[in-house]
Amino acid sequence: MITTWFNASEAVAFGEEIADEVEKLFPADERQSKPRNARKEQNKLGALLIRVKAFSSRTPLNIYKKAKFLNTVKWKLRDAGHDEQFVNDVVALLTTSLNA
Numbered sequence: 001m002i003t004t005w006f007n008a009s010e011a012v013a014f015g016e017e018i019a020d021e022v023e024k025l026f027p028a029d030e031r032q033s034k035p036r037n038a039r040k041e042q043n044k045l046g047a048l049l050i051r052v053k054a055f056s057s058r059t060p061l062n063i064y065k066k067a068k069f070l071n072t073v074k075w076k077l078r079d080a081g082h083d084e085q086f087v088n089d090v091v092a093l094l095t096t097s098l099n100a
Contacts, residue, residue, distance in 0.1 A: 005062060005064065006064060008064060008065045008068035008069070010059060010065075011059070011061060011065040011066070011068050011069040011072075012068050012069065012072050014055055014059075014069060015068070015069040015070070015071075015072030015073045015076070016072055016076060018048060018051070018052065018073055018094070019072065019073045019076035019077055019080075020076075021048055022045075022048065022073070022077060022090055023076075023077065023080050023082075025044045025045070025048075026041070026044075026082075026086070028080050028081035028082045029081065045090075045093060049093060049094070049097045052094055052097040052098060053097050053098075056097070056098045061098065066095075066098050069094075069098070070091050070094060070095060070098075073090065073091060073094060074087055074091050077090060
């Protein structure tokens with residue numbers, strides 16, 4: 001029982017998948033040179049947020065698994081070269097989707 005509580009491998013794998021999708025949608029080098037279009041960025045993230053909500057509804061996530069998921073996304077995006085504000089914004093959006 002306790003081992004399943006700490007088994008976050010599925011959450012980590014999904015976090016890597018989501019971080020890869022965010023990186024495809026918003027490459028770090030491209031974000032610096034292009035002007036931002038907030039409406040377009042919101043539309044692109046909409047599908048990702050729906051996927052996160054679906055994942056959290058079909059896979060029971062305790063606080064440890066949620067933290068592992070969000071931490072995986074955060075560090076993968078930071079390692080890809082995204083600035084701190086962008087990473088924090090993405091993690092905040094994903095956090096609200098996990099809690100919904």
